[in-house]
Amino acid sequence: MGDILRYYSHSGKVKAVSTSREKRKLITDNAEHPEVICRWWDNFFELDNSVMSQHGVLDEVLFKQEDGSYTRIDITKESQEVQERNDWGNLWAQSLPKYIPEGFKIKEELEPVYNETEYRDSVYEPYMTEKCVPDQWPDLEHSEEIAELEASIKDYITQCQAKWVAGQSDINADWDGYLEQLDKLGLDQYLEYKGAVKAE
Structure with a gap:
């Protein structure tokens, strides 16, 4: 018979039974308002609901066009939360009754409203260089000094980032002092050795 869905009253009595495979419905004499149950079941067969049970949430990943057709976006480009909410396994398509007209198809997928790659x-793009930036290899004479500068600078940056992320300090209030301390730690000298350019 497939999945059997039982609908209970607050008192624990079975009011109705539905089987998913044969789409059979049964209303017991415990139902106080059988007409409400009938309307509820009928609502499953509305095309919007039937399509959503297979293709995702309407107006989130599934869109109804003016001509009555439906288009679905590529959920792999959406957030993890949206992907999980609209994953086929979470749509209960195997349990809910539905009506899909013969020959019905979802149109080609639309691009997401927000195109992350394009943005x-x-x-x-304004900061891209026309050519690859060549690798800079420091000479042996300064290698030890570079290693010491790099260790001090990276440790300081990591400590500051940890405080900002944890909310222990305010990045806006700390910023000027942060840059001053980097200068004291020898950032200019380090960048010069590395052949890099300091951002203003």
């Missing part, structure tokens, strides 16, 4: 590229 990211637009932010970084």
Whole structure:
């Protein structure tokens, strides 16, 4: 018979029974308002609900067009929360009754409303170089000094980041002092050795 769904009253009595495979419905004499149960079951067969049971939440990943057709976006480009909410295994498609017209198809997937890749590229593009930045290899004469500078600078940066992330300090209030301390630790000298350019 497939999955058997039982609907209970507050008193624990079975009011109705539904089987998923044969789509059979049964209302028991415990139901106080059988007409409400009938309307509830009928609602499953509305096309919007039937399509959602297989393809995801309407107006989130599934969109109904003016001509009555449906289009679904690629959920792999959405957040983890949206992906989990609209994953086929979470849609209960195997248990809910539904009506899908013969030949019905979802149209080609739309691009997400927010295109993360396009936005990211637009932010970084002004700072891209035409050629690859060559690797800078420090000479042996300064290798020990570079290692000491790098250790001090990285330790300080890591400590500050940890405080900001943990909410123990305010990054905006600390910023000027943070830059001053980096200068004291020899950031300019370190960047010079590494052949890098300090951002203003």
